[in-house]
Amino acid sequence: MTQENISGAAPSLARLVQELNRLPGIGPKSAQRLAYYIIRLPDDEAYAIADAVTSVKQNIVFCDECQNLTDTSPCQVCSDPRRDRSIICVVEDPLDVLAMERTRSFRGLYHVLHGVISPINGIGPDQLRLKELFTRLGRLEVEEMVVATNPTLEGEATAMYIRRHQGREDLRITHLARGLPVGGSLEYTDETTLTRAFQGRQEI
């Protein structure tokens, strides 16, 4: 937002508005509204927000195994002995792990790519956690890999790339059933649809 929009506001308030305005989906108006809301909060509640931001930046790391965001590496899933180590589910994004976990229909391991191959945006295989995936596949005793990238053009391209480069001949590779509409997104899919899609996963 420009300086003139916030002239008249105290500099520290203007700074808060400006920082909030950087967040995705927060326009100048919303940023102002949030800033005034924070000012009116009791001190402890406002400090709790600031503390949560600081703590998340200090503590969150990538899991050395699955590359998901975690407080400690290996993460809870990777270090849980009850998880099924014969199957691994590859997703685009940490939010997709949350979506899958909500279904409670998957008890295996994950691998988070942190994006998809997006040629137009200059995002190639090297910008994703693909090398880590391929190394892991060589090391783990998984029998099946579910490639659960979103059913978008770039998600499909990424799945094709993974299949072509994964390098194991004995691995069963599946993708989610086409209960998911093309162009859809795991993050915005309801649990029933996602469960059904998972159960109907198919070899690719």
Place this chain on the structure above:
Amino acid sequence: MAPPKTYRSETVILSYTPLDEADLLVTMYTKDRGKVRAVGKGARRSTSKLVGHLEPLTVVNMSLINGRSMDIISQAEVIQSFSSLKEDLTGISKGLYLAEMIDGFGSENSPSPHLYQLMIDTLTVLQADSSLEMPLRFFEFHLLQVSGLMPELYFCVECRNELEPDAHQFSPNVGGTLCLDCSPEDAHLRPLSLRALKVLRLIERSGILEASKLNISANLSGELKSLLSTTVKYWLGKEIHSNSFLERLHNETLPKV
């Protein structure tokens, strides 16, 4: 207040970026209005009627509403999804390379039905055989032509003498081919073989089907690729991102020596 104005357009989707919540900002090239950017509200939700209709390299009949800052997509009906092109990584990559060039050269409020048709024709030929390289060369050449940047192929752009059947030089920024006697200082000169010049002339006067059937050596194909992509990049003034992934795939599929 005037009622919102709705319009319909046949359009090919080039790309999209996610916006707030489940919205998409879609970049498309329409047959009759040039490049358009419009918002697909809630388009990432599985339940949206737009979902799957806005994927890149899809031809749709679209209804749009003139918005205050950005047009809004109200309806989209798929005419051609190029689904077999999209079953293959090379096909997708080549298609996206075309899309990025259309995005770069196409302009808003300046329709070019020729450019639109060039995109559709090239996708159609690639869908039949995605391993072909000539359709990309045809596309690059005619993209330059449609944009008024067609390189000169018959006369030296400097001395205006007719070109002898011989090796020559080429420069994107002085407008095409030069004889060996001319070398203006500011030109980005590069050698041009007689065979490459002949293929360029053929690309200029033939249709895409004929040009795509040309069977040329890997060397000549490499010369043309380098010449045309350098020229396209020169006029665009920036890298074509999808070219690097395309090159990567290309190098992976080359037979190992």
